[in-house]
Amino acid sequence: xxxxxxxxxxKEALCVLALALTFFFQALLSMRLExxxxxxxxxxxxxxxxxxxxxxxxxxxxxxxxxxxxxxPLLALPLRPPSTFEAWHRxxxxxxxxxxxxENTVPVETLVYWGRIAPIAVGLLLVLSAWRWSxxxxxxxxxxxxxxxxxxxxxxxxxxxYVTTDVALAAFLVxxxxxxxxxxRSTSGDRWAxxxxxxxxxxxxxxxxxxxxxxxxxxxxxxxxPAPVRWNWRPALRHGxxxxxxxxxxxxTLTFTPLDPRSYAAGAGQVFADRNPWFEAFLYGRYSSTGxxxxxxxxxxxxxxxxxxxxxxxxxxxxxRAAAWRRAELWALAPIGAYFAIxxxxxxxxxxxxxxxxxxxxxxxxxxLAAGAGRWRAxxxxxxxxxxxLEVAWVSPHYLSFFHAAVGGPRRGIEYxxxxxxxxxxxxxxxxxxxxxxxxxxxxxHYFGPVPMERYGIWAPEPNFDDLFxxxxxxxxxxxxxxxxRSSLSNDCFGVRYRWLERYRPVEWIGGSLCVFRxxxxxxxGGGALRLDWDRERARARAEYRAILRRCPGWPPARxxxxxxxxxxx
Numbered sequence: 001x002x003x004x005x006x007x008x009x010x011k012e013a014l015c016v017l018a019l020a021l022t023f024f025f026q027a028l029l030s031m032r033l034e035x036x037x038x039x040x041x042x043x044x045x046x047x048x049x050x051x052x053x054x055x056x057x058x059x060x061x062x063x064x065x066x067x068x069x070x071x072x073p074l075l076a077l078p079l080r081p082p083s084t085f086e087a088w089h090r091x092x093x094x095x096x097x098x099x100x101x102x103e104n105t106v107p108v109e110t111l112v113y114w115g116r117i118a119p120i121a122v123g124l125l126l127v128l129s130a131w132r133w134s135x136x137x138x139x140x141x142x143x144x145x146x147x148x149x150x151x152x153x154x155x156x157x158x159x160x161x162y163v164t165t166d167v168a169l170a171a172f173l174v175x176x177x178x179x180x181x182x183x184x185r186s187t188s189g190d191r192w193a194x195x196x197x198x199x200x201x202x203x204x205x206x207x208x209x210x211x212x213x214x215x216x217x218x219x220x221x222x223x224x225x226p227a228p229v230r231w232n233w234r235p236a237l238r239h240g241x242x243x244x245x246x247x248x249x250x251x252x253t254l255t256f257t258p259l260d261p262r263s264y265a266a267g268a269g270q271v272f273a274d275r276n277p278w279f280e281a282f283l284y285g286r287y288s289s290t291g292x293x294x295x296x297x298x299x300x301x302x303x304x305x306x307x308x309x310x311x312x313x314x315x316x317x318x319x320x321r322a323a324a325w326r327r328a329e330l331w332a333l334a335p336i337g338a339y340f341a342i343x344x345x346x347x348x349x350x351x352x353x354x355x356x357x358x359x360x361x362x363x364x365x366x367x368x369l370a371a372g373a374g375r376w377r378a379x380x381x382x383x384x385x386x387x388x389x390l391e392v393a394w395v396s397p398h399y400l401s402f403f404h405a406a407v408g409g410p411r412r413g414i415e416y417x418x419x420x421x422x423x424x425x426x427x428x429x430x431x432x433x434x435x436x437x438x439x440x441x442x443x444x445x446h447y448f449g450p451v452p453m454e455r456y457g458i459w460a461p462e463p464n465f466d467d468l469f470x471x472x473x474x475x476x477x478x479x480x481x482x483x484x485x486r487s488s489l490s491n492d493c494f495g496v497r498y499r500w501l502e503r504y505r506p507v508e509w510i511g512g513s514l515c516v517f518r519x520x521x522x523x524x525x526g527g528g529a530l531r532l533d534w535d536r537e538r539a540r541a542r543a544e545y546r547a548i549l550r551r552c553p554g555w556p557p558a559r560x561x562x563x564x565x566x567x568x569x570x
Contacts, residue, residue, distance in 0.1 A: 019127075020127065029397070030157075030399060035449070036101070036428070036449065038424045040450070048071040052075075056255075062208070066168040066207075072118065077111070116162065125171045126156065129174045129175040130363055134147070142370045152392050155304075159353050166353040168206035176200040181220070181328065189239050197244065197246025197247045200213075201249065205251045282418045283295055293345075336358050339357055351419050351420030351421050413481075423480050427514050431478065441476050443478060444467060446463050446483050465490075468489075476516060478510065479517065490557075505530065
């Protein structure tokens with residue numbers, strides 16, 4: 001049976017409230033500063049279309065639950081019906097999403113703000129579920145320690161602010177595991193098994209990846225059987241029927257066609273519909289078209305705060321002997337292993353968010369460090385929490401771009417990971433303010449985001465291939481960190497890319513994802529720009545053009561660029 005824990009006292013309740021509010025307000029207050037990211041362009045409008053039309057037509061590659069929750073507050077706004085948008089009739093989800101958000105009767109900032117309220121509430125459910133499970137495992141101190149670590153987890157704060165499915169999966173999977181663990185060890189197991197079934201069904205209705213965890217519940221119940229023999233299988237069978245039956249009913253009811261598993265399976269079959277066939281994964285300066293088997297463990301090593309890594313090392317040291325392992329810990333370790341196993345066979349390495357559930361599960365395990373801690377250990381653990389808080393405050397409010405200080409923080413993070421680990425289009429509002437504050441400046445902007453920057457009122461040309469090899473004087477270049485590390489900016493001649501971070505240092509950063517470059521070739525050109533030698537840069541650009549033409553003979557941009565450089569001046 002689960003270890004008995006006392007009822008939550010007043011002091012503990014106040015601590016829980018304070019930590020929960022810490023998480024909530026970090027997410028809420030920074031949310032207003034973030035522009036649309038990645039999948040939000042399709043998720044939020046699709047969810048509104050489900051509610052208004054009753055037709056689950058758009059974005060079927062993701063289950064509808066989180067989209068429905070996010071879009072519910074929009075029903076109070078006087079918005080245009082989906083049928084008034086031409087893209088709706090074509091079922092073009094990306095075109096419809098952009099039109100719905102930017103051509104509606106309400107500003108996009110208002111739509112995004114209200115659409116992100118429910119995801120933050122789901123994130124709050126996640127951290128409170130981790131606290132409750134840790135408390136049952138390790139007592140009140142362990143629970144509060146886990147909750148403090150969750151409330152300060154930059155990845156959880158960052159992704160809880162967005163209308164995406166990754167936090168939602170973790171938010172329903174963690175309570176499902178907790179309730180199933182209680183069912184396996186409780187005399188009132190039916191009630192806990194039913195609760196686990198509801199939560200697992202919600203996880204299935206939030207993200208198709210939840211399918212991977214279905215066999216785990218049966219496996220974990222099996223290892224919970226009493227030793228050595230004479231296991232009464234009838235309660236376990238009843239609990240399993242309750243869990244899987246209720247999960248099936250909840251998931252299919254909330255997913256497209258009620259109680260029709262074929263509809264759910266059809267949606268799961270479209271899960272890679274948005275995948276870019278030209279994409280190459282990036283990890284620690286290397287590229288791969290087939291992905292990296294250890295991508296996600298390697299990503300966690302630079303994305304987690306240093307204090308959390310130190311605590312994880314301490315936990316592993318204390319578990320170096322087999323006798324130190326507890327059977328209950330397998331309920332968190334097994335799903336962590338499942339997350340990493342799926343990640344190891346996937347080539348779609350675009351962000352730590354795909355294994356986000358690893359973090360709260362791991363923090364539940366770290367609660368063991370505070371269980372029965374003496375005075376000196378308690379002080380050491382409190383110091384670790386303070387250090388984590390300071391490191392997270394150092395990057396606030398740019399939580400998405402968090403990298404720990406040992407690798408140089410957000411400014412050096414792009415050397416290790418790209419895409420939604422650091423740059424997901426979240427800084428368009430900041431970019432607009434930066435451009436508006438410099439009305440006489442000449443800009444060239446290469447923005448990585450789900451909508452064109454013109455939708456935000458930012459009008460500037462993109463850098464061309466000539467700029468890549470020989471940047472202009474007197475121009476302020478703003479380039480998304482993601483583009484600075486892409487393996488190729490051309491599908492016609494693979495390998496043409498920015499090499500600016502290898503040669504130049506940004507003169508400024510906008511938010512946590514946009515690098516600002518200014519160059520000058522003359523001493524009299526003014527400050528605030530990187531001084532370059534014209535002859536040296538021109539010779540290097542010629543060499544790069546020639547290398548490209550050897551690899552891609554006759555490629556027009558390289559041929560034209562080389563012809564200009566070999567002529568008199570530029």
